[in-house]
Amino acid sequence: MKRLPAGQRHMVQLTLNGKPCRGEAEPRMLLTDFLRHQIGATGTHVGCEHGVCGACTIEIDGHLVRACLMLAVQADGCALRTVEGLAPAPDRLSVLQAAFKRNHALQCGFCTAGILMSLDIFLRENREPSEQAIRDLLTGHLCRCTGYTPIMRAALEAAAEMAGGSSGEESDA
Amino acid sequence: MKPAAFDYVRAEHLDEALEVLRREGGDARVIAGGQSLMPMLNMRLAQPKTLIDIMRLGALARIERKGGTVTVGAGVRQAALLAWPELHQALPLAVLALPWTGHVQTRSRGTVCGSIAHADPSAELPLVLCALGGEVHLRSAKRRRRLAAKDFFVGMMATNRADDELIEAVSFLASQRCCAFREVARRHGDFAIVACAAVATEEGARLAIGGVADRPVTREFPRLEASALDDALNAFACDLDARDDVHATARYRRDLVRLIGADLVREVLR
Helix, strand or coil: CCCCCCCCEEEEEEECCEEEEEEEEECCCCCHHHHHHHHHCCCCCCCCCCCCCCCCCCEEEEEEEEHHCCEHHHHHCCEEEHHHHCEEEEEEHHHHHHHHHHCCCCCCCCHHHHHHHHHHHHHHHHCCCCCHHHHHHHHHCCCCCCCCHHHHHHHHHHHEEEEEEEECCCCCC | CCCCCEEEECCCCHHHHHHHHHHHHHHEEEEEECCCCCHHHCCCCCCCEEEEEECCCCHHCCEEEEECCEEEECEEHHHHHCCCCCCCHHHHHHHHHHHHHCCCCHHCCCHHHHHHHHHCCCCHHHHHHHHHEEEEECCCCCCCCEEEHHEEEEEEEEECCCCCCCCEEEEEEECCCEEEEEEEEECCCCCCCCCCCCEECCCEEEEECCCCCCHHHHHCCCCCCCCHHHHHHHHHHCCCCCCCCCCCCCHHHHHHHHHHHHHHHHHHHH
16 A cells, blocks of 8 residues: 655656656645646647546546546556657657648647547547547537537548548648 | 645555545545545545545456456446446446446546436436446445445435545346346536436336436336326426526426436337
8 A cells, every 4th residue: 555645746657658757746746737737748638627628638558538637647657648649750640630731620628638649549540430430429519619510510621531541640731 | 626634645455545534534534546535635525534545456456257246446437337348248338338437538537436426316327236236345444335226325425435444346137138238417527417228127127317316316116008107207207306597496306307208218118
């Protein structure tokens, strides 16, 4: 049994987008705040802080997770993937990101990091997704700019492109 | 908001978690997937002095089917139950209801027992447990006991769990009988305005309603003629003591109970 006392900082070590990283966290520190303030990875956004809006959705050990509903100390030893890990290179977008750009699937961009993470995992696991399945997935995210229609279009386009397989996982858009 | 300060305890054996609960009782809370408790902590509706994490206890992450019972351990995530190969055959009602529990993004972490421990009156898993006549397996350092679902839930987010107890597992009676589930919410995955489950029984149908009373409520309906069924459903809807809130009026909720209730009872008795 391990007891981490309140009010003291404890070392948290994890893998973020393939790279080992570490920082200190009090037990009460949310994973979102740990990523943004301790690590400096500000791509993950903080919206409602009670699991409703989906802005902070990231991938942990292969699963989609609301980073605001997890403590930093719970992520010790886990492998995390965030929006910073999506682009194949600093000057290149992923297929999904490029489809978002082409289709104007974002305006203010606040919700986008979370939506990209959900769709990234989903499209990897579902090579020929139905429109309904994508809609179900998107119920876990709130977007107040787009009305979702361009997001649907971008997701379907990215799915078609990934199914075609010609350009693999990368795009020069 | 951010949670108030607490000690974080990562239990590696069940006995350790039980011992902390014995010593600290009402000041400690057990956290599993955290999809109900973390929002409570963030909004400071819950301010425990100690948080006991049980998710590293591998023994609790089991689903077991024995005889006519499916036992789901406290570490089993909702997504894991939904992906369990025997679910369609053993618990068809859960197949219908689980996709309504939160979203993909929360079912990946939220546990079955955690949702039941939280006892939100509009939640689907407590409703399924009541509809199938399940049991909650409670354990403390001193004893083990089982409570029938109807005796476990006592009010809004209130249960008969004692301060020194944790939910070790819940068990559902496996049922291949015809069942149906329907829910009305503002958005798929939101809190149910009305959630309704029906299961065929020897004498007729059992209807369970969530989101209306302060806990899931079940009632048995014999096979009735159409008008008699409508009368019986009307009485049931009125007995649920619906309240107005920001999402729906009490009258709308009663309407939904009558309409959906009639549909589902007919569906399972067809």
